[in-house]
Structure formats: structure tokens, C-alpha cells
Amino acid sequence: MFAFCADPGLLPEWQWFLCYLSSGTHLAFYASFGTVVLLLALAAPAALAFGFAGALAARSHFLPARTLGALYIAMVRGVPDVIFFLFVPVAIDQGLEYLVHHATCPEWTEPIRRGPDFIVCPAAKVPQPTAPVPVQDAYAFTLALVAFALVFGAFAANTLKGAMEAVPRAQLETGEAFGMTRGQIFRRILLPQMWVYALPGLSNLWQILVKATPLLFLLGIQDIVYWARELGGTKTSIYSYPHPDWRVWYFLAVLVFYLAVTWASEGLFARLMRHLSRGQATAAGEALRRAAA
Amino acid sequence: MQKWIIAAALALAATGASAQQVVRLATEGAYPPFNFINDQKQVDGFERELGDELCRRAALSCEWITTEWDSIIPNLTAGNYDAIMAGMSVTEERSKVISFTQAYVPPTPSAYAATSADANLKGVIATQVNTIQAAYIAASEATLVEFVTPDETIAAVRRGEADAVFADKDYLAPIVAESGGALVFAGEDVQLGEGIAMGLRQSDTELRAKFDAAIGAMKADGTLNTMILKWFGPEATIF
Incomplete structure (x- = not known):
């Protein structure tokens, strides 16, 4: 990055560190923080959407939808997260390849499963092995994102279902008295009021989601944990910047990052809660009303 | 991000037309x-x-x-x-x-590296998981501790969690040479694989x-x- 970095062996200490901290691998380490933030930014709304759909299904008056919703919530919540994180991407990947295989290579007669091998015709590889590395990375990232959305969606579904049921019955009855339809009551009364009940659960879930992002590492995505371990390990003189075991400093940096993210979101949720409590028939809403009066 | 999406779409569209x-x-x-x-x-x-x-x-x-x-x-x-x-x-x-x-x-030979040449090679031995060295130690009377990365096996010996690390000598040689005497080879080399x-x-x-x-x-x-x-x-x- 800097011209004087060409021969790191001869540099004074501060320049050595400057070069070391701006090496190609370190730039990748810094970029991986962006990967984690991007995952959070996409996984949270996706999980909320899954959760909302799951909650609606579980509360549906239509039996198959109700069964499906209950099954989704019970199944995902009942299996260790890590199992799901390992299972979902592999299942989607192989499922997708299986479908494309049958669509594109009907003349292929050899079996797909040959002993331990899972082999589809070359055209059915998803993504194509010839695809550029960013596409491969984006694909792996998307699979991880789906796994996160699926797992955290199930928890969110349960939270949202509980929140929908927590809205006082009297509020809904008022809507009925005005002659509103079921859909109108849901949109005009239940939906605006449920969030205040859902928020404590959702904020919990968000903190868990933040702390679960190192699972990316399990899925082979080069996240901050991967780079911290990789960069912190002992480096012999085969590397340009040899150093002893510095993992403790790298993991400390990762720890500070997570602490900063959870601390900042704690504050945001507190503000959001205040905002949502305004005018609500809850203790927090009452406290706000008193303070204003 | 947008470029990625376009690239992904193109890659999907190219499915079937296999290049080199x-x-x-x-x-x-x-x-x-x-x-x-x-x-x-x-x-x-x-x-x-x-x-x-x-x-x-x-x-x-x-x-x-x-x-x-x-x-x-x-x-x-x-x-x-x-x-x-x-x-x-x-x-x-x-x-x-x-x-x-x-x-x-x-x-090639596999070797033990430890903090001293008279380390107890029948004690706790660190290896990388799923290696021939791990299989060898598992079959011996020593206690095996496995690590995911080779670097962690070295770290385990340095902090005294394991008595020695057992790995390819070609991998250990530069680490021992540059440890400034903190790590030395111990015992006999073993021919594996x-x-x-x-x-x-x-x-x-x-x-x-x-x-x-x-x-x-x-x-x-x-x-x-x-x-x-x-x-x-x-x-x-x-x-």
C-alpha cells in the first residue's frame, strides 16, 4: 500500500506496523467487518418477514396454514441452531443442483449419488465453477443469509404470535363494535399495537442474532473470526511480516466490535420502545402520559 | 452490491453454456x-x-x-x-x-516438538484433527488432543496445555528454528503415510x-x- 513497504524486514517499528496493518490480508480482515454488518442488515428484516408470515400462519383460521406455521416454529426452535446452519445451506445447494440437473440434463443417465459423491452434470452446478469469485462468495453468503432468516424467523414468529395475542381483547372488541371486518381490525388496531409487546422479545432476538454472526465462519465464509484466527496465528519468516502468536489482540478487537454493536443497538431499542409506547394502554405508555402532563 | 446482482444474474443465464x-x-x-x-x-x-x-x-x-x-x-x-x-x-x-x-x-518423517528435549512423549500430545499423526497418537499410549488448525497445536504446546506437538517435520522445522530455543524437537522421528x-x-x-x-x-x-x-x-x- 505504501511505497516503503517493499522490504518490511528493514523498517523502523512504526512503519513496520503501518505496513503490516495495511497488508492485503488485513484489508480483507477490515472488509469482513462489512460482511458481518451486511449480514445483520439483511438478516434482520428477512427474519422479521419470516417471523411475520410464520405468526400469521400459526394464528390462521385455515387448518393447513395453522399446522404449517406451528410445525415451522416447533421444528426450528427444537433443533440446535448450529445443526440448522450446517443443514440448510447444504440442503438448498444440493436441492437446487438436483432441480437444475433434471431441467437441463434429461439425457444424463448416471445416478447423482454415487457412493459418497453427489454429482450433477456440469451445466447444473450452482453456481457454475467458472463463475467469478465474487459470484461464488455472493452465493455462499446468500445461503448463509437464508439459514439465518429461517432460524431467527422461527423465534420471531413465536414472539410476534405472542405479541398479537397480548393486545387487549377490549381494543379489538371496540373495532368489532364499530362494525370493522376482521382484516380491518387486524390492520387498524392489532398491527399498530402489537409492536410494543413484541419489542422486548425482538430486541433480545436481535442481540442473539448479532452474537450468532460468527457462525458464518462455520459455513466457510471468511468473516472476522476467520481472519482474526488466521492473522493472529504465529507467522514464521516465510511470511513478509513474521510475528509470534498475536491471536489475543485480534480476538480482543473482535470482542470490542461485538460489544460496540450490541451496546449501540441497546440504545436504539430503548429509544424505539419509548416511541412505540406513546399513547399505548401499557404501564410504559401511562408513564409517558404522566410525564407529559 | 448491484454489480454482484448483475454478475449473479449473468452467471445464472450462462448456465448450460459451459466455457473452458x-x-x-x-x-x-x-x-x-x-x-x-x-x-x-x-x-x-x-x-x-x-x-x-x-x-x-x-x-x-x-x-x-x-x-x-x-x-x-x-x-x-x-x-x-x-x-x-x-x-x-x-x-x-x-x-x-x-x-x-x-x-x-x-x-516424510513426522516429529515431536516440545518446550524441552526430554518432554514426556507418552503424556498429552497435540495434533491437527483428521491427520495421520492424530491416528498414530490415538493408537499409541499417549493422550491425544486434537485441534482444528495446525497453528493451534503449536500454541497448545507453548502454553503448556500439551506436552508436545506431533506433526509433519517439514511443517515443524521452520517453527522450531525460529522459536529462539522455546521449542525443540523431542524423541525419534516417525515415518508415517x-x-x-x-x-x-x-x-x-x-x-x-x-x-x-x-x-x-x-x-x-x-x-x-x-x-x-x-x-x-x-x-x-x-x-
Whole structure:
């Protein structure tokens, strides 16, 4: 990055560190923080959407939808997260390849499963092995994102279902008295009021989601944990910047990052809660009303 | 991000129209001098140089990817890449799942490294998971502790969690040499494995034949030995 970095062996200490901290691998380490933030930014709304759909299904008056919703919530919540994180991407990947295989290579007669091998015709590889590395990375990232959305969606579904049921019955009855339809009551009364009940659960879930992002590492995505371990390990003189075991400093940096993210979101949720409590028939809403009066 | 989406869409659209065959070589990237990620974020090391030369000779277009050692075989059988070059020794057990080319590094000694030369080699021994060294210690009277990465096995000995680390001597040699006396070799070397070779899917016989021929040619003209001596030093075992 800097011209004087060409021969790191001869540099004074501060320049050595400057070069070391701006090496190609370190730039990748810094970029991986962006990967984690991007995952959070996409996984949270996706999980909320899954959760909302799951909650609606579980509360549906239509039996198959109700069964499906209950099954989704019970199944995902009942299996260790890590199992799901390992299972979902592999299942989607192989499922997708299986479908494309049958669509594109009907003349292929050899079996797909040959002993331990899972082999589809070359055209059915998803993504194509010839695809550029960013596409491969984006694909792996998307699979991880789906796994996160699926797992955290199930928890969110349960939270949202509980929140929908927590809205006082009297509020809904008022809507009925005005002659509103079921859909109108849901949109005009239940939906605006449920969030205040859902928020404590959702904020919990968000903190868990933040702390679960190192699972990316399990899925082979080069996240901050991967780079911290990789960069912190002992480096012999085969590397340009040899150093002893510095993992403790790298993991400390990762720890500070997570602490900063959870601390900042704690504050945001507190503000959001205040905002949502305004005018609500809850203790927090009452406290706000008193303070204003 | 938008560029990614467009690229992904294009890649999907191109499904079916297969371009020139790209062979994807997988390595661990954490096992210097066999393979490691250099400071430019490129795969580097003995296997990088050898793999590139083999691909050139076999007229294949190759690209490198890194993956966790522990899942390197399952990912091969799943078709996520086409060959493994990761300091992997040929063993009977692995040969049941994947197929190997002829060896590109002759059977090399494994060695113990510890904080003192009289370390208790029947005590707690650190190895990397799923290696021939791990299998050897498991079958001995010593207590085995396994780690995911080779670097962690060294760290375990340094902080006294294990009495010694047992690994390929070629991997340990530079670490011992640069430890400033903190680590030394202990006990006798042990000869393990049937040499280090490239691993492929059992169904990929055509690709294996190509690499086999290229390795054979490099053995015959002496370039493989030159490369081994360059990366592992003048005392390395050659063909």
C-alpha cells in the first residue's frame, strides 16, 4: 500500500506496523467487518418477514396454514441452531443442483449419488465453477443469509404470535363494535399495537442474532473470526511480516466490535420502545402520559 | 452490491453454456511451507507452485480456493472443487472415500516438538484433527488432543496445555528454528503415510490421469525434486 513497504524486514517499528496493518490480508480482515454488518442488515428484516408470515400462519383460521406455521416454529426452535446452519445451506445447494440437473440434463443417465459423491452434470452446478469469485462468495453468503432468516424467523414468529395475542381483547372488541371486518381490525388496531409487546422479545432476538454472526465462519465464509484466527496465528519468516502468536489482540478487537454493536443497538431499542409506547394502554405508555402532563 | 446482482444474474443465464473447463484446486492455506495465504492474500507455498506447474503441463486452467481442513474431503465429494492439494498423506482410510494421484512428496518423517528435549512423549500430545499423526497418537499410549488448525497445536504446546506437538517435520522445522530455543524437537522421528498426493473424486478418473501424467513427467525430468529442495531445504527427502 505504501511505497516503503517493499522490504518490511528493514523498517523502523512504526512503519513496520503501518505496513503490516495495511497488508492485503488485513484489508480483507477490515472488509469482513462489512460482511458481518451486511449480514445483520439483511438478516434482520428477512427474519422479521419470516417471523411475520410464520405468526400469521400459526394464528390462521385455515387448518393447513395453522399446522404449517406451528410445525415451522416447533421444528426450528427444537433443533440446535448450529445443526440448522450446517443443514440448510447444504440442503438448498444440493436441492437446487438436483432441480437444475433434471431441467437441463434429461439425457444424463448416471445416478447423482454415487457412493459418497453427489454429482450433477456440469451445466447444473450452482453456481457454475467458472463463475467469478465474487459470484461464488455472493452465493455462499446468500445461503448463509437464508439459514439465518429461517432460524431467527422461527423465534420471531413465536414472539410476534405472542405479541398479537397480548393486545387487549377490549381494543379489538371496540373495532368489532364499530362494525370493522376482521382484516380491518387486524390492520387498524392489532398491527399498530402489537409492536410494543413484541419489542422486548425482538430486541433480545436481535442481540442473539448479532452474537450468532460468527457462525458464518462455520459455513466457510471468511468473516472476522476467520481472519482474526488466521492473522493472529504465529507467522514464521516465510511470511513478509513474521510475528509470534498475536491471536489475543485480534480476538480482543473482535470482542470490542461485538460489544460496540450490541451496546449501540441497546440504545436504539430503548429509544424505539419509548416511541412505540406513546399513547399505548401499557404501564410504559401511562408513564409517558404522566410525564407529559 | 448491484454489480454482484448483475454478475449473479449473468452467471445464472450462462448456465448450460459451459466455457473452458476450470479445475478448482482446494487447499487449507494454513500449513506453511506446503500451503499458506501470503500477505497479499494469495495462496502461496510449495503446493501453489507445484499445482500451477502441473496445471500448465496438463493444459488445464486452474484456480485456487481455501477451505477448512476438517471438511476438505466432504467438500470434494460434494463437488465444490475438483482436487485437493493440502499436504494430504495417502492413507488406506482416505482411499476408500477419494482417489489419489501418485505421490508428489515422498513419505516424510513426522516429529515431536516440545518446550524441552526430554518432554514426556507418552503424556498429552497435540495434533491437527483428521491427520495421520492424530491416528498414530490415538493408537499409541499417549493422550491425544486434537485441534482444528495446525497453528493451534503449536500454541497448545507453548502454553503448556500439551506436552508436545506431533506433526509433519517439514511443517515443524521452520517453527522450531525460529522459536529462539522455546521449542525443540523431542524423541525419534516417525515415518508415517505413503507420501503426499493430490486427492480427487473417485469418479474423476480422466482428471486424475492428467495430473498423474504431469506428476510423473516432473519426477522424470527432476523439476519436482528441485521444487521440494527449494521449499523444504537441502535436507528434505526427495524422489
